[in-house]
Amino acid sequence: MWQLLSGFASVLEPFHFLMLTIGAALGILVGALPGLSSPMAIIVLLPITYGMEPLPALLMMVGVYVGTKLGGSFSAILLRTPGTPAAACTALDGYPMAQKGEAARALGLATIGSALGGTIGWIIAVAFLPLIAAVAVNSGNADIALIGTAGLVMVSAFVRGSTLKGLIGVVIGLLIGTVGLDPITASERFTFGSFYLTEGIPFGAALIGFFGIAVVLADMELIGLRQELVAKAVNMKMPSFREVVRGRWAILIGSLYGTGVGAVPGVGAEGATWLAYATVRNKSKDRAEFGKGHPEGVLAPESCNNAVTGGTMLPMLTLGIPGDGSTAIMLGALVLHGVEPGVLLMRDHADLAWGILAGLFVATIMSFVIGWSLVRAFVYVLTKDRSWLFPFVLVLAVLGAFASSNAMFPVFVAIGCGVLGFVLERLGFPIVTTVLGLILGPIIEYNARVALAISGGDWGTFIDAPHRIVAVALIVLLLGWEIRQAFRASHEARAPAAAQT
Amino acid sequence: MERPARRDLVTAVALAALGAFVIWKSRAAADVAFVDAGGVTPGTLPTIYAVILVVLSALLGWQALRGRIAGKAAAFRFPPLVWARILGTLALLIAYAVLLPSLPFWLLTFVFLAGLFLLYGHRRPLAMLATAVLGTAGLELVFIYLLGLPI
Numbered sequence: 001m002w003q004l005l006s007g008f009a010s011v012l013e014p015f016h017f018l019m020l021t022i023g024a025a026l027g028i029l030v031g032a033l034p035g036l037s038s039p040m041a042i043i044v045l046l047p048i049t050y051g052m053e054p055l056p057a058l059l060m061m062v063g064v065y066v067g068t069k070l071g072g073s074f075s076a077i078l079l080r081t082p083g084t085p086a087a088a089c090t091a092l093d094g095y096p097m098a099q100k101g102e103a104a105r106a107l108g109l110a111t112i113g114s115a116l117g118g119t120i121g122w123i124i125a126v127a128f129l130p131l132i133a134a135v136a137v138n139s140g141n142a143d144i145a146l147i148g149t150a151g152l153v154m155v156s157a158f159v160r161g162s163t164l165k166g167l168i169g170v171v172i173g174l175l176i177g178t179v180g181l182d183p184i185t186a187s188e189r190f191t192f193g194s195f196y197l198t199e200g201i202p203f204g205a206a207l208i209g210f211f212g213i214a215v216v217l218a219d220m221e222l223i224g225l226r227q228e229l230v231a232k233a234v235n236m237k238m239p240s241f242r243e244v245v246r247g248r249w250a251i252l253i254g255s256l257y258g259t260g261v262g263a264v265p266g267v268g269a270e271g272a273t274w275l276a277y278a279t280v281r282n283k284s285k286d287r288a289e290f291g292k293g294h295p296e297g298v299l300a301p302e303s304c305n306n307a308v309t310g311g312t313m314l315p316m317l318t319l320g321i322p323g324d325g326s327t328a329i330m331l332g333a334l335v336l337h338g339v340e341p342g343v344l345l346m347r348d349h350a351d352l353a354w355g356i357l358a359g360l361f362v363a364t365i366m367s368f369v370i371g372w373s374l375v376r377a378f379v380y381v382l383t384k385d386r387s388w389l390f391p392f393v394l395v396l397a398v399l400g401a402f403a404s405s406n407a408m409f410p411v412f413v414a415i416g417c418g419v420l421g422f423v424l425e426r427l428g429f430p431i432v433t434t435v436l437g438l439i440l441g442p443i444i445e446y447n448a449r450v451a452l453a454i455s456g457g458d459w460g461t462f463i464d465a466p467h468r469i470v471a472v473a474l475i476v477l478l479l480g481w482e483i484r485q486a487f488r489a490s491h492e493a494r495a496p497a498a499a500q501t
Numbered sequence: 502m503e504r505p506a507r508r509d510l511v512t513a514v515a516l517a518a519l520g521a522f523v524i525w526k527s528r529a530a531a532d533v534a535f536v537d538a539g540g541v542t543p544g545t546l547p548t549i550y551a552v553i554l555v556v557l558s559a560l561l562g563w564q565a566l567r568g569r570i571a572g573k574a575a576a577f578r579f580p581p582l583v584w585a586r587i588l589g590t591l592a593l594l595i596a597y598a599v600l601l602p603s604l605p606f607w608l609l610t611f612v613f614l615a616g617l618f619l620l621y622g623h624r625r626p627l628a629m630l631a632t633a634v635l636g637t638a639g640l641e642l643v644f645i646y647l648l649g650l651p652i
Contacts, residue, residue: 051648164561168516171554175523175547182543189543190526213594220586221579223621387621391614392636394594398601399644399652406651411598419591426577427512445546452541483560 003350004126007358010351016056020359023060024366025374027067031074032378033386034081034222038068039211039325044393046204046333047400054337055352059359061333065326066118066363069306070371073110075382077298078103078234086305089273093290093297100293104237109298111371112239113251117303118364120255121262121310126357132318133346142451142461144343146471148444151321153478154264155436162428163482169429173437174444176201183446184453196409205401205410206417206438207332210431211325212397213418216390218425223387236375243295250280250296254303262311262323276304309360317353319343320443325432331439336404342443506565508577513562516554523551589620606645606652611637 010016023045030041041064049057072087077094090110097106139147152174156166179190180200191197244251254276261272280300281290290297312323320342322328331341339349346353371378401414421431448462455461463469527544579587597613614633623629644650 047644047650048648164557164564168554168557168561171550171557172516174550175519175554178547178550185543187543189547190523217587217590220583220590223583223586387618387623388632390590390621391617392640394590394597394617395610395613395636395640398594398598399640399650402601402652403644403648403650408598408602411601415591415594415598427508448546449541457540 003354004358006351007354007356008362010055010355011059011358011362016059016355016359017362019052019056019060020063020363021366021370023063024067024363025063025370027064027069028071028074028367028371028374028378029067029381030064031068031071031087032382033071033384033389034075034079036219036386036389037211037215037325038065039329040215040393041068042326042329042333043208043212043400044396046208046336047396047403049333050336050403054334054339054349055355057333057337058330058352058356059363061326061330062356062359063363063366065330066306066309066360067367067370068326069118069309070111070114070302070367071378072305073114073298073302074107074375074378077106077110078379079382086273086308087301089277089301090298090305092277092301093292093294096291096293097295097298102293104235105239105295106293106298107234107236107375108238109243109247109295110302111236111368112244113247113254113299113302114306114371115364115368116244116251117255117258118306118309118367119361120252120303121259121307122357122361122364123310124255124259124307125310125313125360128314129318129346129357132314136318136343137347139343140451141447141454142464142468143471145444145448145451146462146468146475147319147343148321148440148447150471150475150478151315151319152433152436152440152444153475155321155433156478156482163485165427165429166433167479167482169424169431169433170437172424172429173434173439174441175437176206176434177438177441178445183442184449200442201417201438202401202404202410202413203332203438204336204404205413207329207435208397208401208404209414209417209419210421210435211329212393212400213414214421214425214431216393216397217418217422219386219390223390224385234376234379236372238372239295247296247299249283250300251303253279253283254300254305255307258304258307259311262308263314264311264323272308273301273304276300306364309364313357313360316341317356318346320345321440322436325435328432328435328439332435335439506568509565510562513558513565517558517562520551520555520558523554524548527551586620590617593617593620601652607637607641610640 011020026041026045027038030036031038042061045060045064049060069086073090073094075081076087076091077098080091080095094106094110097103152170153167156163156170177200179197181187181198182189188198257272257276257279261275277297277300280296281287284290284294284296286294308323312327315321315323316327316331320331322331334341339345339352397414397418398411401410402408404410421434424434425431451461452459463472527548529544593613593616597609600609611633614636615629618629618633645652
């Protein structure tokens with residue numbers, strides 16, 4: 001408990017609090033603009049945060065992460081175009097409410113739903129964090145390698161789109177992570193005689209390419225698109241206490257789904273919001289009103305959307321496995337600041353971990369306050385053409401890559417990864433899986449080889465304890481399940497084709 | 502074969518070729534380094550990853566041959582204007598990165614921003630120039646003067 005209080009004390013230091021507040025405001029702004037995402041905003045912040053201590057840098061990123069969740073609902077309600085994929089569900093009832101002249105009320109519901117969902121998710125995360133951390137901290141090298149591998153397989157299995165392509169994305173990331181000096185023998189691998197590649201692919205630059213430059217290239221289609229707001233003058237009307245109590249089940253169900261699904265690596269908020277919405281609608285007496293502007297149709301996805309932030313922090317802080325793209329970059333930022341993420345984070349950098357967790361709650365509150373008080377400003381930018389913004393994102397991407405080691409080589413790596421990310425995304429390979437492979441690959445390799453060295457080269461060390469057998473079984477089952485699904489799908493695709501001929 | 506399935510097939514072939522190349526290069530890495538416990542060499546894990554890549558690529562190709570598209574792939578078919586903007590952005594970005602060590606940051610950034618505004622279809626010179634000048638000044642102030650970036 002005292003560690004959490006100490007975390008709050010750190011977060012409330014003026015500079016730390018300022019960084020978090022700026023991050024939250026930027027997050028709402030970015031979240032409100034369709035096409036711009038939380039990972040991209042965090043990437044843009046990287047060059048600014050290099051010179052900071054790890055905690056304020058991470059707090060700024062946490063602020064952005066939480067802020068984008070709320071900002072995404074603004075455009076979903078007023079334009080029917082979600083600012084973030086996770087806010088797509090909010091448009092189902094938020095936009096009809098706005099059409100009926102209740103835009104202010106819908107925005108108020110989204111804001112209060114986000115704040116309450118974020119708070120519930122945070123409470124659950126705080127309750128479970130010490131438990132998971134206590135188990136994680138006793139892990140050996142073999143456990144860490146297995147946890148990392150299981151995390152990668154889980155990310156691929158639950159990621160949006162094709163699991164097969166998710167797995168391929170992971171392997172591409174793992175291969176990129178093997179470039180450079182071997183972690184045990186220090187012999188060169190895949191350097192092609194280049195001095196620059198001996199230190200491996202610059203990690204920060206790769207992230208900047210995958211989440212910054214690739215997104216700008218992909219969003220070129222959106223340039224010139226102008227959309228009209230459904231309501232001309234927009235304010236925010238907070239729901240009454242009675243209305244919030246009436247929607248308590250929607251908030252609770254949304255929050256539980258959000259936290260639970262968020263804790264599963266790679267799933268993120270997108271799937272969870274639809275699950276929460278469907279559950280609340282099916283449970284409701286007036287389910288026919290859903291889709292026509294039902295308040296609970298806004299409360300459920302928005303509370304879910306923000307509760308995800310608590311869920312994703314659990315695997316990130318205790319196991320070093322990110323829950324989504326944003327937490328993947330935060331892990332990357334930890335590495336750039338010389339802090340190794342993983343099972344030892346809670347032991348070796350407890351003050352930082354608890355500070356991040358305390359910051360998550362303060363960011364939820366600040367997003368609520370900022371969103372409520374500055375709603376007009378955020379709505380103003382909704383209709384603006386983002387082509388004014390993209391050139392600055394690119395300059396910041398170049399500066400961020402350069403600042404990662406004060407050299408030009410990472411800039412070219414960022415551009416290369418940007419092109420690779422753009423191509424992979426267009427081909428249906430989720431970029432987040434490649435990034436996770438890149439992050440976890442070196443950790444898995446190092447720990448697997450140390451475990452083998454300790455055991456005298458006995459590969460049985462990976463199955464010499466019940467929990468390791470469970471981890472291996474989980475990996476094998478998930479892989480087997482995916483291969484079976486692929487075979488079944490191919491048969492199903494073949495059957496109609498054969499019937500037509 | 503439908504276009505998305507054909508695209509998956511081509512991707513599978515390319516990835517399998519990449520996997521085969523990594524296996525070949527990993528053998529070279531295994532030759533030069535000493536073997537640590539468990540018979541693991543610097544080339545062992547890359548080889549395992551590459552073999553997995555080849556197997557998964559074969560599965561992807563097999564699915565594509567049977568007419569199944571893995572997941573939802575967004576098309577590469579953009580209108581010519583969007584292609585021009587994507588390629589133009591890349592060209593300007595590469596030029597910016599190449600020239601950055603030899604030209605003043607403020608000059609190059611101003612030209613880069615103005616060039617991109619033009620490429621993205623802005624036709625109001627005053628707004629473009631003002632944004633490029635103010636943006637450059639802000640970036641110069643924050644990154645060169647305040648953060649001391651040695652660019």
